[in-house]
Amino acid sequence: VSLFVKRLCSDWDNLAAGMRKCWTYKDAVLLHTACGMFLRMDNLLRAKALASEYNAASGKLLEQFMCGIMDAELIHVAENGVPPGNIQDVSYFRSSCCFNVRTVVSNYESKITLEAEERTLVLKRKVAQATLEQVEAEIQADVALIRASLPSKTNEAAETAQDVKYAKARQAQTSMTTVCKNKRKIEDALLT
Numbered sequence: 422v423s424l425f426v427k428r429l430c431s432d433w434d435n436l437a438a439g440m441r442k443c444w445t446y447k448d449a450v451l452l453h454t455a456c457g458m459f460l461r462m463d464n465l466l467r468a469k470a471l472a473s474e475y476n477a478a479s480g481k482l483l484e485q486f487m488c489g490i491m492d493a494e495l496i497h498v499a500e501n502g503v504p505p506g507n508i509q510d511v512s513y514f515r516s517s518c519c520f521n522v523r524t525v526v527s528n529y530e531s532k533i534t535l536e537a538e539e540r541t542l543v544l545k546r547k548v549a550q551a552t553l554e555q556v557e558a559e560i561q562a563d564v565a566l567i568r569a570s571l572p573s574k575t576n577e578a579a580e581t582a583q584d585v586k587y588a589k590a591r592q593a594q595t596s597m598t599t600v601c602k603n604k605r606k607i608e609d610a611l612l613t
Contacts, residue, residue, distance in 0.1 A: 425456045431487050451496055458495035459486050462514045465507075485513055 429452065433441060444452075463482065467475050485491055491513045498510045572580060 424460065425453055428452060428456055428487060432489065452492070454499050455486075455492045455495040458499045458511075459491070462495070462511055466514055482513060 429444065429449070432452075459482075463479065466478065466482075470478065491511060494511050494513070498507070502510055
């Protein structure tokens with residue numbers, strides 16, 4: 422009733438002084454029907470939308486209703502709708518409730534995106550861990566191979582002994598060659 426009275430007063434105040442006239446029963450009944458349908462649609466919207474979304478849309482819808490923009494649609498839905506008051510039948514409420522659908526879809530898509538990013542992050546971590554383990558295993562294998570190829574103390578001593586033996590043999594051969602050359606030079610010098 423308070424919405425009906427506010428709307429009557431608002432319509433009266435918004436008319437130019439020369440255009441004002443008494444409310445007839447017919448006009449008041451139509452306005453009362455529009456007010457009832459607006460309240461019905463507002464309750465349906467409140468049930469479907471989230472509280473923050475409803476609060477954002479409710480003020481705009483009330484402002485549009487107070488200007489008389491949606492009266493014809495509300496009256497048409499009241500007279501022809503079965504059952505009267507489907508929120509999809511009034512374009513102003515339909516566009517207001519679409520934001521709820523968009524929000525739900527957007528929230529769902531963002532949730533799926535976040536889950537996919539989380540799965541990707543987990544997979545990246547697993548790949549990084551596996552790569553690290555593989556590199557560590559290769560390094561350990563290489564270190565073992567290098568250690569195996571390094572000479573031990575006994576091998577090193579044996580190799581040194583062989584090197585000394587080879588060097589002495591080479592030196593002996595070189596000195597023998599030098600002696601032979603020198604002997605030949607002496608013989609050649611004696612012959613000449």
